[in-house]
Amino acid sequence: MTDQVASHAVMSRLGVDRASKHQGETPWMKHAFVKPQDDRLLGLPEVKDKVGLGRSAIYERIRENTFPAPGADKGRSLWSLREITAWQQWRLAQRGGAYGKS
Template sequence: MRLLRLSEVLNRTGMGRSKTYEMIAEGKFPQSVPLTGRSVAWVEEEIDEWILARIAERDVQAGASDER
């Protein structure tokens, strides 16, 4: 298991810091894991799963528009 720091999460998702924390608050993005003090990280597998889910949503929507 690997933990990702915020900079890597932002790089992988293409989102900004504010949007990432906004989506966490809305329950639409994986929660961070507290490390020490103010340091947090995210579980790599959870971020990868979130990205794959976005791709799957895109593909479903593309399939729906192809049927029209």
């Protein structure tokens, strides 16, 4: 099962429809280390706390296809913990952080 399919399966199981999807494989999902069965959904306040970005910066990066897009449930944006964690590791790898060293 691909990372995107696994993440989509978690969100589908919880009754969340993807508001938008990235085309193809996202570059950060190869850094995912949260197991699909441990995935959970995060609201915007928790995402902002985890990544240290404000609402505008998050949505700007989503438009640029450089941040995981949320799913939507009854008008509420929800993100996959697995995707957010993978994005953080991808960002570290981009700048040669601890998780980016081979």
